[in-house]
Amino acid sequence: MFVETEEFARQLEEMGELEQQAAYAAVGRWFAEHADKITHHTHLAPVHTATTVRLDGAEPLITDGPFVEGKEVVSGFAEVEVADLDEALRLARSWPACPIVEIRPAS
Amino acid sequence: MSEDALARVVREHAGRLTASLVSLLGDFAAAEDLVQDAIETALRRWPAEGVPERPDAWLLTVARRRGLDVLRRESNYRAKLARLTRPEPAAADDRLRLIFTCCHPALSRAAQIALTLRVVCGLSTAQIAAAFLVPESTVAQRITRAKRKIGEAGIPYRVPSQEELPGRLGEVLAVIYLLFNEGYLSSTAERSQARDLVDDAEWLAALLANLMPKEPEAAGLLALIRLHRARGAARFDAEGRLVLLADQDRSLWDRQAIEDATRLLTRAARAHRRPGPYQVQAAIVACHAEAAGFADTDWAQILVLYDMLLHLAPSPVTRLHRAVAVRYTRGPRAALAELEGLGPPLQRYALYHATRAELLRDLGRREEARRADERALDLTANPAQQALLERRLRWD
Numbered sequence: 001m002f003v004e005t006e007e008f009a010r011q012l013e014e015m016g017e018l019e020q021q022a023a024y025a026a027v028g029r030w031f032a033e034h035a036d037k038i039t040h041h042t043h044l045a046p047v048h049t050a051t052t053v054r055l056d057g058a059e060p061l062i063t064d065g066p067f068v069e070g071k072e073v074v075s076g077f078a079e080v081e082v083a084d085l086d087e088a089l090r091l092a093r094s095w096p097a098c099p100i101v102e103i104r105p106a107s
Numbered sequence: 108m109s110e111d112a113l114a115r116v117v118r119e120h121a122g123r124l125t126a127s128l129v130s131l132l133g134d135f136a137a138a139e140d141l142v143q144d145a146i147e148t149a150l151r152r153w154p155a156e157g158v159p160e161r162p163d164a165w166l167l168t169v170a171r172r173r174g175l176d177v178l179r180r181e182s183n184y185r186a187k188l189a190r191l192t193r194p195e196p197a198a199a200d201d202r203l204r205l206i207f208t209c210c211h212p213a214l215s216r217a218a219q220i221a222l223t224l225r226v227v228c229g230l231s232t233a234q235i236a237a238a239f240l241v242p243e244s245t246v247a248q249r250i251t252r253a254k255r256k257i258g259e260a261g262i263p264y265r266v267p268s269q270e271e272l273p274g275r276l277g278e279v280l281a282v283i284y285l286l287f288n289e290g291y292l293s294s295t296a297e298r299s300q301a302r303d304l305v306d307d308a309e310w311l312a313a314l315l316a317n318l319m320p321k322e323p324e325a326a327g328l329l330a331l332i333r334l335h336r337a338r339g340a341a342r343f344d345a346e347g348r349l350v351l352l353a354d355q356d357r358s359l360w361d362r363q364a365i366e367d368a369t370r371l372l373t374r375a376a377r378a379h380r381r382p383g384p385y386q387v388q389a390a391i392v393a394c395h396a397e398a399a400g401f402a403d404t405d406w407a408q409i410l411v412l413y414d415m416l417l418h419l420a421p422s423p424v425t426r427l428h429r430a431v432a433v434r435y436t437r438g439p440r441a442a443l444a445e446l447e448g449l450g451p452p453l454q455r456y457a458l459y460h461a462t463r464a465e466l467l468r469d470l471g472r473r474e475e476a477r478r479a480d481e482r483a484l485d486l487t488a489n490p491a492q493q494a495l496l497e498r499r500l501r502w503d
Contacts, residue, residue, distance in 0.1 A: 082261075083261075083263070084261040084262065084263035085211075085213055085260050085261045085262045085263065086262075086263050086267065086271070088261075089213075090271075103260075104260075105259055105260055105261060
């Protein structure tokens with residue numbers, strides 16, 4: 001799971017067009033380099049587009065915004081096929097974009 | 108048979124047995140459960156029956172029998188266990204894999220420590236809880252959670268590859284060093300009832316140094332622990348009060364142990380020429396240990412070593428210790444200046460305030476010194492340190 005911070009979003013915004021292109025190209029290269037291990041990946045639209053439905057009350061409650069308001073937001077995820085956590089950690093270490101990556105097993 | 112002797116026998120065999128069962132079953136958690144169970148049986152029966160001639164074979168038999176019982180439904184395990192009749196010949200010591208798995212960075216520090224003690228040293232949950240003064244249920248939960256994470260998150264059971272090794276070895280060394288510090292700082296003159304963690308830490312460091320002869324930091328950590336221990340007898344007076352380095356009776360130091368540890372350190376440093384924080388810390392302790400009296404301490408050399416240490420591993424605590432060397436080379440005013448800026452990160456660190464108090468007292472600023480000592484007293488939970496600070500406040 002890729003996690004963006006406010007700081008990272010600001011840096012991205014402040015970049016010139018060329019710099020931004022270079023940053024996107026680095027991400028593209030990362031996906032190409034590890035294509036054999038990546039089974040699926042998704043980039044999420046920015047968090048201001050989020051809507052949350054809470055089903056734990058009497059009636060479903062719909063609110064504007066993500067389920068936790070925080071300085072860090074999940075911005076996308078990639079599903080990878082690896083032998084163990086160490087291999088996943090190696091992949092995560094080489095990730096060139098947002099500053100936080102959370103790794104979780106999936107079934 | 109004393110509890111200590113019993114613990115030593117268990118420690119020699121627990122890790123090996125777990126390692127061979129993990130290899131056989133391919134299941135860390137299952138193997139660990141079986142070994143713990145066998146150890147508990149041993150701790151119950153050995154005091155009365157005596158330690159069997161082949162403790163490893165005895166433990167294996169109990170673990171296997173128990174395994175066949177527990178894993179009745181899992182034919183896969185059952186068939187594998189049935190084949191196992193004698194301890195695996197220890198061709199390559201698998202305990203290294205065990206240590207690296209227990210100290211994987213994906214586990215919390217507390218979990219790494221508890222798991223290492225249990226899996227590698229064979230401590231029971233109750234012994235770990237007693238040593239850290241936490242409820243047994245807390246330790247049990249930590250271990251269960253850690254074992255589940257190893258299984259479910261896919262933490263591999265192996266020694267990390269060469270390119271990952273430096274970082275991962277650092278993790279293992281940190282766990283052993285923390286264990287040592289916990290035991291060393293909380294120890295008192297009268298041996299407490301709790302397990303001697305210092306002994307476990309030295310044993311682990313020796314095991315690691317032995318299994319990784321090409322890593323000078325492992326030897327460095329072992330030398331560091333041994334150098335501290337060699338001076339252990341002088342750390343407390345007859346009434347069990349903490350004695351400062353300057354006032355220690357150096358005839359109580361174990362000169363032979365100091366010499367051996369220094370030789371170990373020098374040999375590792377010369378053979379590999381890869382200095383690291385543990386080798387440098389050991390060299391600093393060796394400088395103190397080699398001085399005939401406090402007045403003979405080579406503070407200039409110690410200052411150089413602290414500069415090296417700061418370069419290798421910058422930390423506010425190291426800068427605090429370095430300030431003490433500055434006091435003896437350039438005087439208390441220069442040392443106090445070194446403490447400037449350390450206040451924010453070390454605000455809750457008793458030793459920062461205690462050191463500051465000493466420097467202020469040197470400079471005749473008694474009222475400020477008093478306040479700093481009181482602050483230190485508020486912050487330390489260690490009874491020996493508390494007593495020392497109280498004495499100082501009384502004399503003042």
